[in-house]
Amino acid sequence: MNPKYTIFLVLLFFYIPFNAQINLSEKATISVVTCGPGSELYSTFGHSAFRVFDPINKLDKIYNYGTFNFNAPNFYLNFAKGKLTYQLSTSRYGLFLQIYNYEKRWVKTQELNLNKEQVQATYNFLENNAKPSNKDYQYDFFYNNCSTKIEEVIKSILKDSVAFNNNHISTHKTHRDLIADYTQKQKWGKFGIDLALGSVIDKEVSKDDYKFLPDYIFYAFENATITTNNGTQPLVNETKTVLNPKENEVLKPFSFITTPLFAIACISLIILFLSYKNFKNNSRSKWLDFSLFFITGIIGIAVLLLWFATDHTATYKNLNFLWAFAPNLIVAFYLLKSKLPKWMYYYNVGLIGLIAVMLLVWIFKIQVFNTAMLPLLVALLVRYLFLTNYLKTKF
Template sequence: MFQKKLVTLLFSISFFIGFTQSVLTDKATISVLTCGPGSELYTTFGHSAFRIHDPKTGFDKVYNYGTFDFNAPNFYLNFAKGKLTYQLSTTRFQYFLAEYRYENRWVKEQVLNLNENEVVQVFNFLENNAKPENKNYQYDFFFDNCSTKIEEVLKKALPNTITFNNNHITSHKTHRDLIADYTKNQKWGKFGIDLALGSVIDKEATKDEYKFLPDYIFKAFENATINTDTIKLPLIKNELTIIDEKPITKAPFSFSFTPLFIFSIISFMILFITYKNYKLKRRTKILDFLILFVTGIVGVVVLLLWFATSHTATYKNLNFLWAFAPNLIIAFYITKTNLKNWITTYYKVLTILLVITIIVWIFKIQVFNIAILPLIISLIIRYLYVIFIGKKIQNS
């Protein structure tokens, strides 16, 4: 019985080794593919993937950690809760390339300086990771994505073999700064990011943390070395541009469609109505209702992202200081003709919170989107009007 099991085991091992050797020859190479940004917000940060190519056998496969299944159970709910499962998928290189050629996005290839044994080790790791039972992972935009997986895979498949040197990074940026570098033409996308993500992304990123962006993984590999028995060699053996294209960019929004312009108009309307109220000795109740109701809704969303999801980047979101969730309830009290004394006290609290917002901004505890600056100024003036004048005058 023992001999039978031993023979079976040896046969299985030899079959596996033979299978690997039949797939890859000594001409096989492993590359890192870095893809340029696209015109849509979800493509604006670029992409990274592995390519394994064996010109002798025609084997040419891309291993892509940036895919997910729309048909997965509770996909949209899990997405909102920050529990989105990404997966390692594989496809033929020609199909992968066709997508980026269609989107007019550049693709660069860095061929790794690996020996035959190292190529097989990485190949086996990726093939095992691509199995249905292993392919899923919990996505995190900053700490576990298609870009960070590139370095992680090589460190696991080839432990103590590659040295990454980050001395090419000389800047001192926060995660929010790094995002801003890629969203200069995505004004509304940038506004949404600044509204949803908290103060945790306003700390200076470590050099390793830059690698959530494919461009920085590309630069890290340019600067990395591989350890041999005698010397250290550059990790990159060859670097080439496969597609040299730029996306067809959409016509940029005119200033009239940017968040700053829209919020400036809203702020001007608040100030204008407040001025007219002052001149006519009135208080426009519907304005006060809308201000509290809308900021309350925004505040509830901010708190839900903070406390009810697993998104690591939505923690400690100080946007709640100006978008105060209890406003959603208080809005229905502000419509009454005779304001209670506690309403005045509540407005004093709101005013203090707005001042704290500005202080937080000045000291960069959290950097807010510039579009809310005119709104904060107009809200301070409106709240002070309600505190000192609004209650004493006739309500309209």
């Protein structure tokens, strides 16, 4: 077994409550733990958690809102439908660090400026939240995840005594922009995200909405304040870098020939070449037309299912259906025939119109598509133009 997964399984084994709830000492502290990105897509956005440390009671515990149970009933079906049940789990801090050290990901802690009562209240809240009856919550990538939970918990405990100042955020970005910041070396992952997520993530977000990303929760706490008996003070008492590996050990350089842009450009060139050859010979490659229509139809159905048949909030209003047109799946089988029906001409004119609309949608940033789509759109447009011309000469 791969040592990486052995360590992961060991860590999961310890993701269970192992301390009865206790009265913490004066030395006890609460910290926000922020972890850097990993090399896999699921870890590229980083991670956030709480740490409760009490040297007197020998307590050093992580509270992690970013776990889920593979063995839950209908897990994969519910995952596909967007009914994502995550849970708060616990582990020993040392074991938590081991896996991040193995994956060469940086880890920072922010010890919070809390009095004894506030530390105890936070610990009690987390312990209660980690009970089997309370630990589950409905996950949402943008609005309810391991990162957003950190601020939510602190606000629920400290209430009006804590204030989060977002003035350190000076940019104006969409959710898609923020995702792009973290997926620069995850080209295929970013391509899949842009294909699956709809125009709802192309609206400029509020400063609070940045906080689905652990880095922004980190900076939010760095700039937050708390009202104490001594007046208004920084919420973070001390920030420490616990692990600090070299960045190039985590994010390996990528080769252009492995990117979706290169792969799709190659496919598009083949489509363009065959279309030119068909035009010169006044012929039609049935297998090419079938493949194009069948594949775009399949993708179109997947896009529509994510939009209408799931609870994923980010897959709504996905205008990728303009090029991945679901009815193409049925039309593909007509294209295997030598003699095509007359309506096929008007159908292809319609497909050309849909691509024109998609380009306008892109230009006006109603939905921003992946740049790797450009060569494919050109190839599809040329092929549809060829088919309309070919069909026009046959009637």
